[in-house]
Amino acid sequence: MDVQKDLEKIIEITKTQNKWRRTETINLIASENVMSPLAEALYMSDFMSRYAEGKPYKRFYQGTKYVDEIETLAMELMNEITQSKFCDLRPTSGTIANAAVFRVLANPGDKALIAPVQAGAHVSHTKFGTLGALGIEHIEMPYDKENMNVDIDKASKMMETIRPKFVVLGGSLYLFPHPTKEIAELAHSVGAKLVYDAAHVYGLIVGKAWSNPLAEGADFLNVSTHKTFPGPQGGAVFSNQEAEFKMVSRTIFPWFVSNHHLHRLPSTALTALEMKVYGEEYASQIVKNAKALANSLASYGFNVVGEHLGYTKSHQVAVNVRNLGGGTLVAKTLEEANIIVNKNLLPDDPPEAVGDPSGIRIGVQEMTRYGMKEGEMQEIALLMKELLVDKKDIKEVKKKVIEIRSEFLEIKYALDYDLSAISSKRIPMLI
Known part of the structure; x- marks a missing residue:
């Protein structure tokens, strides 16, 4: 066994990944983002080695007094920017947050209404994901093709007939807001709860570029903390309903999470502070960039989805590329x-096209955090045209991508701090 060879391979792969994705690529994955240098420094802490099952000040382990402090502070900050009363940061992903809420609101065999898959419903909302694992029947609300959204009138009739235990809004391919206020009123009229999965748009919500579902009647707001909210990978549950929230909080542990990856907590708290200071500016620029990219792509002949609705109101752009292969x-x-x-998959695709769908999904939040604005979105659209339409040499386009990317290496909308004050022995990122 050659330990040194394996060690060098591990380090080399990590260095290559860091260099490639952090300095040479234009990352447009809609479900990713980057933390600030300070958040990453806080992420590399002793918390990552520790366990703290249970809730703050009610643990099943000793040695958690500082965990209790940081988790409590993080929840307070997250509630402040979310304008919510209750928060639980123990879900390790948005899907786990969904699972805990779904488990409390319904029993196996009960029914749940979800946004149509064509309107962006996430797999965790369906029989193929979390609902199916919990034995809850998923029924899709009718789709309004013209508005690319839930058909409110037909959903009303369906709700009265089915009388579900809960309704789910929010999405994965999520260009336009769902009609939260109207659906909340319909759900409550039949005794159902409304769960809003804001995994993708949580950063836009706290940045006031997207309406707050809790203010519009949602009973639960489930989020990811690493998409438009630029924190560490993780999830959270928010609510203003104390009794229901306590039931969910008691379910997260031990049903779905044991230890909840404590090193997330300082970084999440720090990101909440950054969004408190810069969130509105950041979210506003994200939406501007998405619109600029969509318009530029359309001007170059790309079949951008949702033209009649202005292409997008979120961080995402969807493009039908069937004619391009x-x-x-x-x-x-x-x-x-x-x-x-x-x-x-695009709204007109059948489910069986998942292996080779008609579309691509683009998200601009990470490149926005690196400081790109509308002008750079036009450059990206041109590069895509040169590569996919003009069929220019891949190496030539790649060289241009690296040149553009080299000008955007510093993360913006971030708090500054002397990192040596955190740890003089911190190992810098391997690049």
């Missing part, structure tokens, strides 16, 4: 030129 081929071709997107 389909989502799989296009995503792989773009990756070869260091532009990172993902293939994605």
